[in-house]
Amino acid sequence: MIGKNRRKLITASAVIAAGSMLLAAAPAQAVEQGITTSSIKLGITIPMTGIASPGYSKIPGAMKAYFDYVNANGGVNGRKITLVVKDDQYIPTLAVAKANELIFKDKVFALIGTLGTASTKAISRSLQLSARGIPSLFVNTGYSGFADKKLYPTSFSILPSYQMEAKVIGKYLDENFAGKKVGLIYQDDDFGVDALNGFKQAGVDFAVKIPYASGSQGVAGVAGTWITKLQAAAPDVVVLFGVSSATAAALGNAYAYKYAPKWILGSVGGDATTLTANKVPAAFLAGSKGLSFAPAPSDSTDPYIAMFMDVNEKYNKNAPFDNNIVAGMTSAFLAVQAIKAAGPNLTRKSLIAAIEKSSATFANPALTPLGFSSTSHVGATGYWIGTYDATGSLKPDGGKYTVYTTDSGTGAVVVSTYKRPAMPAKGLPN
Amino acid sequence: MKTTSFKKKLVVLVSSAALITSVTAVLPANAADPSCTTASYVTTCVGATSDSAPYMFIATAAFNGTVLVWSHGLRPNVDIPVGIPGYGGYKVTNTPEPAPGGDKAIITALLGAGYAIAGSGFSRQGVNVQEAVAANVELIGIFKNKYPATKKVVAWGASLGTLITQTLAEKHPELVDAVALVCPATAPTDALISYFGDFMWGFKTFFDPTIKGFGYSAGAAGYAESMGDLVKFFTALGKLQAGLVSGAWPDTSSPLGKALETAKIPSRSALTLVGLMAGVPLRSEHVDGTTGPTGSEQLYPLAIAPAVAVLENAGTVGLAEVLLMADGEAQSGGIVFDNTKTDYAARVDADKDVYTMALSGNSAVSAMLGGLSAAPRVVGSPAAMAKAKSILSVTGTITRPTVLLTTESDQFTVAGAGQWMIDGYADQYAAAREAAVKAYKASKTFTPATNNLVALWAKTGAKYSKFTATGSPDLTAAAGAGTGHCKYTPAQFIAIAKMAANAATNGKFPNGGPITSTARKVGLSYDNKFRAPLFKSLG
Numbered sequence: 001m002i003g004k005n006r007r008k009l010i011t012a013s014a015v016i017a018a019g020s021m022l023l024a025a026a027p028a029q030a031v032e033q034g035i036t037t038s039s040i041k042l043g044i045t046i047p048m049t050g051i052a053s054p055g056y057s058k059i060p061g062a063m064k065a066y067f068d069y070v071n072a073n074g075g076v077n078g079r080k081i082t083l084v085v086k087d088d089q090y091i092p093t094l095a096v097a098k099a100n101e102l103i104f105k106d107k108v109f110a111l112i113g114t115l116g117t118a119s120t121k122a123i124s125r126s127l128q129l130s131a132r133g134i135p136s137l138f139v140n141t142g143y144s145g146f147a148d149k150k151l152y153p154t155s156f157s158i159l160p161s162y163q164m165e166a167k168v169i170g171k172y173l174d175e176n177f178a179g180k181k182v183g184l185i186y187q188d189d190d191f192g193v194d195a196l197n198g199f200k201q202a203g204v205d206f207a208v209k210i211p212y213a214s215g216s217q218g219v220a221g222v223a224g225t226w227i228t229k230l231q232a233a234a235p236d237v238v239v240l241f242g243v244s245s246a247t248a249a250a251l252g253n254a255y256a257y258k259y260a261p262k263w264i265l266g267s268v269g270g271d272a273t274t275l276t277a278n279k280v281p282a283a284f285l286a287g288s289k290g291l292s293f294a295p296a297p298s299d300s301t302d303p304y305i306a307m308f309m310d311v312n313e314k315y316n317k318n319a320p321f322d323n324n325i326v327a328g329m330t331s332a333f334l335a336v337q338a339i340k341a342a343g344p345n346l347t348r349k350s351l352i353a354a355i356e357k358s359s360a361t362f363a364n365p366a367l368t369p370l371g372f373s374s375t376s377h378v379g380a381t382g383y384w385i386g387t388y389d390a391t392g393s394l395k396p397d398g399g400k401y402t403v404y405t406t407d408s409g410t411g412a413v414v415v416s417t418y419k420r421p422a423m424p425a426k427g428l429p430n
Numbered sequence: 431m432k433t434t435s436f437k438k439k440l441v442v443l444v445s446s447a448a449l450i451t452s453v454t455a456v457l458p459a460n461a462a463d464p465s466c467t468t469a470s471y472v473t474t475c476v477g478a479t480s481d482s483a484p485y486m487f488i489a490t491a492a493f494n495g496t497v498l499v500w501s502h503g504l505r506p507n508v509d510i511p512v513g514i515p516g517y518g519g520y521k522v523t524n525t526p527e528p529a530p531g532g533d534k535a536i537i538t539a540l541l542g543a544g545y546a547i548a549g550s551g552f553s554r555q556g557v558n559v560q561e562a563v564a565a566n567v568e569l570i571g572i573f574k575n576k577y578p579a580t581k582k583v584v585a586w587g588a589s590l591g592t593l594i595t596q597t598l599a600e601k602h603p604e605l606v607d608a609v610a611l612v613c614p615a616t617a618p619t620d621a622l623i624s625y626f627g628d629f630m631w632g633f634k635t636f637f638d639p640t641i642k643g644f645g646y647s648a649g650a651a652g653y654a655e656s657m658g659d660l661v662k663f664f665t666a667l668g669k670l671q672a673g674l675v676s677g678a679w680p681d682t683s684s685p686l687g688k689a690l691e692t693a694k695i696p697s698r699s700a701l702t703l704v705g706l707m708a709g710v711p712l713r714s715e716h717v718d719g720t721t722g723p724t725g726s727e728q729l730y731p732l733a734i735a736p737a738v739a740v741l742e743n744a745g746t747v748g749l750a751e752v753l754l755m756a757d758g759e760a761q762s763g764g765i766v767f768d769n770t771k772t773d774y775a776a777r778v779d780a781d782k783d784v785y786t787m788a789l790s791g792n793s794a795v796s797a798m799l800g801g802l803s804a805a806p807r808v809v810g811s812p813a814a815m816a817k818a819k820s821i822l823s824v825t826g827t828i829t830r831p832t833v834l835l836t837t838e839s840d841q842f843t844v845a846g847a848g849q850w851m852i853d854g855y856a857d858q859y860a861a862a863r864e865a866a867v868k869a870y871k872a873s874k875t876f877t878p879a880t881n882n883l884v885a886l887w888a889k890t891g892a893k894y895s896k897f898t899a900t901g902s903p904d905l906t907a908a909a910g911a912g913t914g915h916c917k918y919t920p921a922q923f924i925a926i927a928k929m930a931a932n933a934a935t936n937g938k939f940p941n942g943g944p945i946t947s948t949a950r951k952v953g954l955s956y957d958n959k960f961r962a963p964l965f966k967s968l969g
């Protein structure tokens with residue numbers, strides 16, 4: 001009798017164990033927040049109001065437009081993508097609060113396109129994105145730390161690192177302004193630290209360096225002091241490594257002070273929309289040098305740009321097409337590729353794995369290779385240099401993109417031979 | 431039906447009868463046996479343990495066999511002169527406290543549910559962990575003697591009382607069946623001392639080098655020094671408040687402070703830096719860090735709010751530093767804080783870009799840290815530091831079901847203390863699970879490890895700051911959730927007391943669902959993946 005009971009018990013235990021194994025083997029998607037069999041919810045926190053908003057606030061609309069286009073064509077693996085947008089005013093502590101809402105109230109599957117080094121770092125640390133396994137896709141910052149998978153295992157940047165950018169600028173200075181006096185205005189935080197490291201590696205020796213605390217560019221009188229310091233040092237060329245609102249403040253004050261050096265604007269600082277919103281004519285950009293890793297927004301011969309223009313017209317109320325629209329759609333385009341690559345059993349883990357494993361095959365507009373791998377989460381890996389025209393549009397010098405590529409370390413800056421993947425039919429993932 | 435009526439009647443009676451005696455009871459001196467009175471089915475007993483610590487316990491006729499032994503938080507061990515903010519006019523007292531703050535609602539609810547409550551006033555105030563643990567051990571014995579039907583003992587406490595409670599549970603697990611730690615101060619001694627010491631050292635080094643802060647004299651001279659320090663500290667704090675917008679430094683500032691003022695670094699940046707160095711929360715009861723007054727919606731949270739939060743939190747931190755350091759040094763025989771090897775640059779590295787405008791940028795941070803690196807450090811006495819550890823140390827080991835309730839932005843017992851307990855228990859639990867697997871392999875009998883920790887959080891809200899018509903922060907508005915020291919509602923205290931008591935009865939906690947639901951009902955969060963920053967000194 002005892003033996004029989006024991007056998008029964010063993011049988012029951014085996015059934016239970018097998019059941020447990022089945023449960024363990026079941027796809028995790030049933031409990032993964034933010035996804036159903038027919039939908040995926042993503043979230044973005046970005047400045048929609050405030051000093052940094054005029055250009056950046058266009059990014060979510062552009063993302064949504066591309067997602068709507070994909071949704072209208074069946075979605076990704078049968079799922080339609082929605083995007084929840086929060087306004088963080090470019091205040092890191094508010095960005096944390098908004099990301100918190102996205103994750104815990106809106107229950108998004110992943111974050112996408114968070115903007116700014118300080119905000120993105122603060123979100124990652126405060127909300128323990130790594131410990132929770134929450135993907136933070138294609139963050140809009142070039143802080144080199146995000147390239148480090150060990151530090152930020154669930155975050156992926158889209159921009160090349162600021163260190164790479166500074167090295168590319170260094171090479172340009174060496175080739176075009178050798179022996180000339182160079183000045184620098186830079187954001188006095190990790191954004192600027194990355195740049196300083198890159199310039200140091202490139203051997204750039206600045207005659208004058210002017211740091212500014214992020215946010216102080218909006219304080220009356222601050223930018224005026226930059227210009228008087230520059231005038232005193234009289235550099236031939238000035239590099240401005242800051243956000244577009246700082247560019248607006250610098251160019252506006254330079255005009256007022258009748259100061260006209262040769263300007264080189266970092267990639268995040270040359271946005272005509274922001275200048276205009278700050279009552280600085282876009283024409284003030286004319287002649288300045290700038291950098292980009294994507295095709296020029298005005299280049300309608302580029303198939304990606306042409307497709308983005310079409311999507312913008314149909315799904316974004318034909319908003320004025322600029323670099324911010326290109327940035328938003330590029331991130332959305334990559335996100336769709338990544339979700340597609342993760343397959344029908346989408347989980348946060350599988351999405352991260354898909355980017356690490358398959359990104360080399362992702363179609364995307366960037367003119368440089370994507371650096372995503374199992375060890376690096378950096379996105380684009382280089383820049384082309386061009387000149388702003390009177391409309392504030394950046395165009396490649398000589399009408400041709402000469403793309404430089406490098407790394408965030410001590411590697412050389414070289415001309416890229418990268419051949420971009422062809423755009424998939426209709427701009428939809430294969 | 432009969433029982434229900436009796437219970438209902440009891441709850442009503444308890445609320446009136448028990449409380450009447452709670453504060454006014456006449457205490458027999460050095461009596462081993464309690465003096466008890468019963469009125470309306472409620473028995474209130476008072477007495478004193480062998481060290482003359484007065485105690486009180488209360489039970490009803492429907493006592494269910496579980497007693498909750500409460501340990502109150504810090505009461506200064508010296509009188510505080512009128513005029514000192516926060517504690518001015520305080521007289522040393524050892525009135526027994528059988529429930530949080532003697533709160534009527536809490537006492538009524540717990541007695542009404544059949545629990546008994548007990549608490550001591552302890553024989554000494556200030557840093558009194560050893561004395562308090564001894565008093566609690568005696569108190570539990572006296573209670574059980576009076577109520578032999580006692581089946582379970584729940585030890586609970588708040589703030590400094592959590593150190594008493596946890597030490598009791600660690601040293602006498604046989605006396606305790608469950609534990610609740612409210613606004614926990616349970617952390618390594620060095621970390622606790624460092625939090626207060628780092629803040630005061632940074633503060634005095636910038637804003638008033640005549641503040642002593644450390645190395646108080648013995649006796650009356652030391653008392654005069656510490657009270658003098660409080661006056662200087664709050665005076666400087668007032669001047670910092672006045673200079674928040676202009677950036678002006680107090681006229682008491684050090685030569686370093688004056689040099690930084692000349693270099694156009696505002697005093698608010700130095701105050702923010704000091705807060706970050708020590709780990710003072712940069713959100714406070716009236717500063718959410720994300721909201722600004724009309725017209726300064728962006729600039730205020732970026733540039734001003736962090737300093738306002740430190741300012742609001744600093745009163746508690748500075749006051750506690752002076753009182754705790756003076757008492758700790760007196761008991762330990764020397765200086766118990768040492769920052770000769772502290773790397774303050776590393777302390778602020780992760781936060782400096784988040785608060786870049788408040789700190790006036792990396793260059794200003796470098797200038798301030800450079801100045802601090804050249805300033806004289808505090809050299810502790812190794813013997814005194816060792817003694818301090820012996821009178822104020824917990825291991826964090828959890829052997830009984832334990833409820834932890836931590837406020838995310840608590841300026842006194844910072845959230846890092848709760849996190850330290852959580853991290854320590856994660857290791858402990860992992861080891862227990864591993865041991866269970868090993869035991870199974872050896873015996874083929876699997877006894878799963880039991881989870882003995884439920885960590886609840888009072889999380890800080892995103893937006894709660896209010897501003898006056900002139901754009902100043904409204905310090906009279908309601909405090910934000912998840913801020914301040916130990917500001918829990920009676921419902922929250924009752925919920926965790928019952929959670930611990932149920933765990934004492936069952937020997938374990940229920941699964942997550944009921945805990946989440948209970949927590950949510952009283953505005954708390956049960957989030958196993960939430961993580962607060964550790965003490966700065968713990969990295």
